[in-house]
Amino acid sequence: MTEPAAQLVALVIDDEVQIRRLLKLSLETEGYLVFEAETGQEGLRAAVYRRPDVIILDLGLPDMDGTEVLKRLREWSKTPVLVLSVRQELEQKVTALDNGADDYLTKPFHAAELAARLRAIRRHSPPETADSVYQTGALQVDYSTRRVTIHGRDVHLTATEYALLRVLAQNHGKVVTHRHLLREVWGPQAEDQSQYLRVYMNHLRKKIETAEDASKLIQTEPGIGYRLSGSD
Amino acid sequence: MKEPSRPNPDALLAAIKQEDEKLRRGRLTIFLGMCAGVGKTYAMLKMAHQRKADGLDLVVAVVETHRRPETQALLEGLTAVPLRTVEYRGTTLQEMDLDAILQRRPALVLVDELAHTNAPGSRHPKRYQDVMELLETGIDVYSTLNIQHIESRVDLVRQIVGVTIRETVPDTILDQATDIQLVDLPPDALRERLAEGKVYLGAMVQTASANFFREENLTALRELALRVTAELVNQELREVMTTRRIEGAWKTNAKLMVAIGPSPYSAELIRWTRRTVSIMGAPWVAVYVESSAPLSEEETARLAKTLSLARQLGAQVVATSGDDLVKTLLRVAREERVTQLVVGKTLGLRWLEWFKGGSLVERLIRESGDLDVCVVQTGQSRETRTASKRLSLDLKPWSRDIILGGASIALVTVICWLLRDVTGYWAIALVYLFLIILLATRLRRRAIISIAAASALLWNFLFIPPAFTLRINQIHDLLMFVMYFIVALVIGNLTARLRLREWSERKREQRTAALYRLAQGVVESTTLEEGLRRAVQEIHNASGADCAVLLVGQDGRLSTTPHPAGTWTLTEKERGVAVYALEHREPAGRHTDTLPESDCLHLPLKTVNNKVGVIALHFPNNKTLLLDERELLETFADQVAVMVERYWLIQEAGRTQLAEESEKLYKTLFDCVSHEIKTPLAVIQAATGELGLVFDLVKETKGAQPFLKEIETASRRLGRIVDNLLSMTRIESGRYTLTPVWCDVDEIISSARQQVGDLLSRHQVRVLIPDDLPSVKVEWGFVEQSLANLAANAALYSEPGSEITISAQVDDSHLVLKVADQGPGLPQDGETRIFEKFYRGPHAPPGGVGLGLSIVRGLMTALGGTVSATNNPTRGATFILRIPVEMKRIPESL
Known part of the structure; x- marks a missing residue:
C-alpha cells in the first residue's frame, strides 16, 4: 500500500533521548522518515519545516506543556497527532483528545500497537473534503445521499444514529470523545449527558455490526469515547 | 407635593417581618385586670383546662392562688413544674424554675403575675424577661397582669390611687402579646367579693377596703383597663390593615x-x-x-x-x-x-x-x-423631685475648697492689711481680683462665687472708709464696690466655665487617645496573643477592670479555658453568663438587665457577620459604670472583635497558601518520580517488543524468544509495583481530588481488564452485567484501579485455566462489584488482615509486595465505600466492592 516515491514523514517530540532513539528505530522499520525534536518550541518549528505526515507528542516537555504544543499546532495544522505519555489519568487523555489529539497511548507501550494506531489515524486525514463516500470494510456511508449500507444491503438509521455514525466516520481511526460526539450531534448544551450516548451507540452497533462482520466496527475507549476503525 | 396614601414599602416590610417573628416565637396571652381579685388567675386556669382537654402539653410554672379555694381547686389535674428555692439573706424565696421549663419544652406554660420582681441572683431581674425568653424558644405563655403595672400608666395610676407602683412591665410586652383577655368585674361586685373574704383573708379586708378598693378608685382603674384594651385592639386592627393594604389606614404619617x-x-x-x-x-x-x-x-x-x-x-x-x-x-x-x-x-x-x-x-x-x-x-x-447636683467635676471633698479658699483669702487679707498705707485701698481690690482668677482655676464654681462675695464684703468692711463698717460714704467708692462685685462674679463664672470646657475636652481626648492606642496596638502587634494582651491592658487603663477573654473555638462554641492574654479567670457560673452574652449578641452580667448579680460585665465580641468570643470585665470593688465609660468599653469590644476576626482571616489565608505550596511541591515530586521510573521501563518494554519482532524474522535467533518473554514479564511486574507504590502514596497523603463522571459500568470493567490483560490471559474471565444496569456517576479511575487490583489478585491466587467472574449490580444507592475466583480461598482469620499493607497470604506466589488489596481499601475509603471478602460455598473467594453512587436509568427506547 505504501508508495515508494513519497516516503512518510514522522515527527517525534519527546525530551527523553532513549524514547526518541527507540521510536526512530521502530518507525524506520515501518518505513517512516523520522525527525526528532527535544522541546515544544523545536517541535513546532519542525512541524513547519518538515511537514510531517504524523506527529508523536510527549506531554511532559521541558519548556512547555504538551497540551499547549497541541493547541498551537492545531491553530494551523491538521496533521494527525498521537500523544504518548506516562500520564494515565482519564482526565489527561480526554483533555488531550479534546484539544485535537487523534489518539492517546500511555507508556509503557508496545511498538506493534503504536504502529497500528499510527496507521489508523493517518488514514482519515487528507482527502476528507473530496470524498463523499466513506468506506471501511463492509460498511459504506454515502454522505451526499445519507445512505448507509453493509455488504451492499441498506441499513435504516434514525437521524440521531446517522449523525453519530457520520461524526465517527469523518474521524476515522481517531478516538472521538464523548463530549465531542455530544456537541456535534446534540449541541453544546448536552456536553454532560454522556449517559444518552450509550443508548444510541448500542442501537447503532446492533444495526451495523452484523453477524457476518465479526470484527467490531465501533470500538469503545472506556471512559473516553468511541473509535470507528474497520479492518482496512 | 402631598404624599399619596399608599403603603410605604419599608413599613410594609417591617409589618410582615414583625408578623413572621410573631409566628416563629411563642404566643403570649395576657389576662388583664383592673386590680387584684377580679379573677384573672381563675380565668387563666379555666382556659388552661380547656386547652388541656384539647390535648395540649401544658405545665404550670407559677400560680399564686392567695389561698383562694376556688382557684386552688382549679390547679387540680394540671402538671406543675416545681419551684426553685432561692436562699437570700437568711430567708428562702420561691421562684419559677426557668431552666427546668426550658429543658422540658412544653407547648404552653402558665406564668402568673407578669410584673413580679425576681429574687436577687436570678437570671433576669424581672419575671417578664423570663417570659420573653420562653417566648423566644417558641413556647406559648399564659400570664396575668394588673393595669397598674403597665409602665406607661404608672403616672395615671398614681394620680388615681396616690401610690407609686414599683413593679412595672414595659408596654412593649403588651405589643408582643398575641392575645389580650380582659377580665372585667364591676366595682360593686368586686367590693362584694372582698367583703366575702374571697380576695384577701382576715384583717387585710378592712384596710384594703378602706384604701385601695374605694369605689371611685375602682371605677377609675376599670376605665383605664378598658381603655388600654380598646387601644390594643385598635392597634391590632391597624396592623391587620397595614398587612392587607386596606385604603384609609394611612392617614397618619405621624412620628x-x-x-x-x-x-x-x-x-x-x-x-x-x-x-x-x-x-x-x-x-x-x-x-x-x-x-x-x-x-x-x-x-x-x-x-x-x-x-x-x-x-x-x-x-x-x-x-x-x-x-x-x-x-x-x-x-x-x-x-x-x-x-x-x-x-x-x-x-x-x-x-x-x-x-x-x-x-x-x-x-x-x-x-x-x-x-x-x-x-x-x-x-x-x-415626691419624685430630688435635688439634682450640677457640676461636680472632681470628687475632691468640699472641705478642700473651703480650706484652700478660706486660707488664701485670709492670707491675702492679712498682707493687704499690713500694706494698706502704702498701696491705698483701691489697689487692694485688684489684688483680690487677682486672687479670684488664680483660685478659679482650682476650685469649683460655687466656691469661687462665695469667695468673690466674701472678698467684696471683706474689702468693704476692712478697707473702704469708714473702716470696720459696711457703710460706704463716697459715691465713687460705692460705684467701685458694685463694679468690683460684678467683675469678681463674672470672672469667677467665666473661668469656671472655661475650666469645664477644658475638662470635657480632656475627657473626650482621653477617650480618643485610648481608642487610638488600642487601634495602634492592634496594628503593631504581630500575633493574636500580643494584640489581645494590648487590648486587655488598654481596657485596664481605661476602666481599671481585669479581663478574661473567651474566644470561639473551631467547633463554633465558646472555649472553656480563657485566653492566656486575660488577667482574670471565670467560674463555671460566669462562663454561663458569657455564653448567654455571645448567643444573644448583647452585653450581660453586671451593669446590665440580664443576670446583674454576676461578678463581671460580659461584652460579646461580635462583628457584622461573626461572633468571635466574649470579653468579661471584672471591676474593682463595686465601681459604678458611667454611661460614657460603658460606651467606650463596648467600642473597645467591637475593636477587639474586628481584630480577632482579622487574625483568623490571616491565619486562614496562611493555611490555604501553605496547603497550595505543599500541593505544588508534592505534585512536582510525584510527577518527577513517576516519570523517571516509568520512562526507562517504557524503553525496556518497547525495545523488547521490537526485538521480538526482529527475532521472529530471523530463523537463527528464534530460540531467544523465551528470554525476551522473561524480560517482558519482569518489566511488567516492575511497572505494576511502581504503579502500586505511587497509588499508595497518593491515597495515604490524601492528595487527590474527586471528580466523579457519568459512566457505564461495563466500560469500567473492560478498561480494568485491559490494564491487567497480561495477568488474566491464562484465565477464563466471565463478566456478568444485567442489561438494565443504570449509568452511574463515580470516580472512574479509583473504581477501575480497584477492579484491576482485585482481578490481578484473583489471577495470582488461582490456577491458570480456572474461572474468574466479575459481576456488577446496583442496590438502592450503591454500586456493587464482585470479583470471584476459584483459588484456595481466604486464609483463616485473614479476612480483615488481607487488606493490611504488605500482608501476604500463605499461598502467595513469589513476587509482589502485598500492596494491591490495601490500595483497594484505601481507594474505597476515599470514595466512602467498602471492600470485603468472603469464601465461596464451593471453592475460592469473592471480593465485594460497595460504592455509593448517583445513578440514572435511561429507558432503552429513546
Whole structure:
C-alpha cells in the first residue's frame, strides 16, 4: 500500500533521548522518515519545516506543556497527532483528545500497537473534503445521499444514529470523545449527558455490526469515547 | 407635593417581618385586670383546662392562688413544674424554675403575675424577661397582669390611687402579646367579693377596703383597663390593615420625638409620649442632646435609666451632641422626619431666659416651622423631685475648697492689711481680683462665687472708709464696690466655665487617645496573643477592670479555658453568663438587665457577620459604670472583635497558601518520580517488543524468544509495583481530588481488564452485567484501579485455566462489584488482615509486595465505600466492592 516515491514523514517530540532513539528505530522499520525534536518550541518549528505526515507528542516537555504544543499546532495544522505519555489519568487523555489529539497511548507501550494506531489515524486525514463516500470494510456511508449500507444491503438509521455514525466516520481511526460526539450531534448544551450516548451507540452497533462482520466496527475507549476503525 | 396614601414599602416590610417573628416565637396571652381579685388567675386556669382537654402539653410554672379555694381547686389535674428555692439573706424565696421549663419544652406554660420582681441572683431581674425568653424558644405563655403595672400608666395610676407602683412591665410586652383577655368585674361586685373574704383573708379586708378598693378608685382603674384594651385592639386592627393594604389606614404619617435629659421628669415625658403614640400607632424617637457641660454621677445614672426606659417602651433612641439645644433638637427632628416634638414644661429662671432670648420652649415654637410642638406639664407630684447636683467635676471633698479658699483669702487679707498705707485701698481690690482668677482655676464654681462675695464684703468692711463698717460714704467708692462685685462674679463664672470646657475636652481626648492606642496596638502587634494582651491592658487603663477573654473555638462554641492574654479567670457560673452574652449578641452580667448579680460585665465580641468570643470585665470593688465609660468599653469590644476576626482571616489565608505550596511541591515530586521510573521501563518494554519482532524474522535467533518473554514479564511486574507504590502514596497523603463522571459500568470493567490483560490471559474471565444496569456517576479511575487490583489478585491466587467472574449490580444507592475466583480461598482469620499493607497470604506466589488489596481499601475509603471478602460455598473467594453512587436509568427506547 505504501508508495515508494513519497516516503512518510514522522515527527517525534519527546525530551527523553532513549524514547526518541527507540521510536526512530521502530518507525524506520515501518518505513517512516523520522525527525526528532527535544522541546515544544523545536517541535513546532519542525512541524513547519518538515511537514510531517504524523506527529508523536510527549506531554511532559521541558519548556512547555504538551497540551499547549497541541493547541498551537492545531491553530494551523491538521496533521494527525498521537500523544504518548506516562500520564494515565482519564482526565489527561480526554483533555488531550479534546484539544485535537487523534489518539492517546500511555507508556509503557508496545511498538506493534503504536504502529497500528499510527496507521489508523493517518488514514482519515487528507482527502476528507473530496470524498463523499466513506468506506471501511463492509460498511459504506454515502454522505451526499445519507445512505448507509453493509455488504451492499441498506441499513435504516434514525437521524440521531446517522449523525453519530457520520461524526465517527469523518474521524476515522481517531478516538472521538464523548463530549465531542455530544456537541456535534446534540449541541453544546448536552456536553454532560454522556449517559444518552450509550443508548444510541448500542442501537447503532446492533444495526451495523452484523453477524457476518465479526470484527467490531465501533470500538469503545472506556471512559473516553468511541473509535470507528474497520479492518482496512 | 402631598404624599399619596399608599403603603410605604419599608413599613410594609417591617409589618410582615414583625408578623413572621410573631409566628416563629411563642404566643403570649395576657389576662388583664383592673386590680387584684377580679379573677384573672381563675380565668387563666379555666382556659388552661380547656386547652388541656384539647390535648395540649401544658405545665404550670407559677400560680399564686392567695389561698383562694376556688382557684386552688382549679390547679387540680394540671402538671406543675416545681419551684426553685432561692436562699437570700437568711430567708428562702420561691421562684419559677426557668431552666427546668426550658429543658422540658412544653407547648404552653402558665406564668402568673407578669410584673413580679425576681429574687436577687436570678437570671433576669424581672419575671417578664423570663417570659420573653420562653417566648423566644417558641413556647406559648399564659400570664396575668394588673393595669397598674403597665409602665406607661404608672403616672395615671398614681394620680388615681396616690401610690407609686414599683413593679412595672414595659408596654412593649403588651405589643408582643398575641392575645389580650380582659377580665372585667364591676366595682360593686368586686367590693362584694372582698367583703366575702374571697380576695384577701382576715384583717387585710378592712384596710384594703378602706384604701385601695374605694369605689371611685375602682371605677377609675376599670376605665383605664378598658381603655388600654380598646387601644390594643385598635392597634391590632391597624396592623391587620397595614398587612392587607386596606385604603384609609394611612392617614397618619405621624412620628413623634421626645426630648429627654438627665432631669428626673424625663421618665414621665417618655411615658406620656408612649401613651400618645400607642393611641396614634405612630413610631417615636427619644433624643438626648449632650452638651459640653459634664453630668454628675447621679445624673449620668438617671440618664442611663431614662434612656433604657425609652428603649424598653419601644422608642428609637438617638443621642447627639450640641451646645445649642434648640438648634440641635430641630436638626434631629428634620433628620428623623418627625412631625411632632414633645418637650417638658420646665420652670427656669425667668430673667435668665429673657437674657438668652426667650425660654427654651418659646424659642422652639418660634423656630420650629411646620413642626408641631407639644409642651407637656411634668413634675406634678413632688415626691419624685430630688435635688439634682450640677457640676461636680472632681470628687475632691468640699472641705478642700473651703480650706484652700478660706486660707488664701485670709492670707491675702492679712498682707493687704499690713500694706494698706502704702498701696491705698483701691489697689487692694485688684489684688483680690487677682486672687479670684488664680483660685478659679482650682476650685469649683460655687466656691469661687462665695469667695468673690466674701472678698467684696471683706474689702468693704476692712478697707473702704469708714473702716470696720459696711457703710460706704463716697459715691465713687460705692460705684467701685458694685463694679468690683460684678467683675469678681463674672470672672469667677467665666473661668469656671472655661475650666469645664477644658475638662470635657480632656475627657473626650482621653477617650480618643485610648481608642487610638488600642487601634495602634492592634496594628503593631504581630500575633493574636500580643494584640489581645494590648487590648486587655488598654481596657485596664481605661476602666481599671481585669479581663478574661473567651474566644470561639473551631467547633463554633465558646472555649472553656480563657485566653492566656486575660488577667482574670471565670467560674463555671460566669462562663454561663458569657455564653448567654455571645448567643444573644448583647452585653450581660453586671451593669446590665440580664443576670446583674454576676461578678463581671460580659461584652460579646461580635462583628457584622461573626461572633468571635466574649470579653468579661471584672471591676474593682463595686465601681459604678458611667454611661460614657460603658460606651467606650463596648467600642473597645467591637475593636477587639474586628481584630480577632482579622487574625483568623490571616491565619486562614496562611493555611490555604501553605496547603497550595505543599500541593505544588508534592505534585512536582510525584510527577518527577513517576516519570523517571516509568520512562526507562517504557524503553525496556518497547525495545523488547521490537526485538521480538526482529527475532521472529530471523530463523537463527528464534530460540531467544523465551528470554525476551522473561524480560517482558519482569518489566511488567516492575511497572505494576511502581504503579502500586505511587497509588499508595497518593491515597495515604490524601492528595487527590474527586471528580466523579457519568459512566457505564461495563466500560469500567473492560478498561480494568485491559490494564491487567497480561495477568488474566491464562484465565477464563466471565463478566456478568444485567442489561438494565443504570449509568452511574463515580470516580472512574479509583473504581477501575480497584477492579484491576482485585482481578490481578484473583489471577495470582488461582490456577491458570480456572474461572474468574466479575459481576456488577446496583442496590438502592450503591454500586456493587464482585470479583470471584476459584483459588484456595481466604486464609483463616485473614479476612480483615488481607487488606493490611504488605500482608501476604500463605499461598502467595513469589513476587509482589502485598500492596494491591490495601490500595483497594484505601481507594474505597476515599470514595466512602467498602471492600470485603468472603469464601465461596464451593471453592475460592469473592471480593465485594460497595460504592455509593448517583445513578440514572435511561429507558432503552429513546
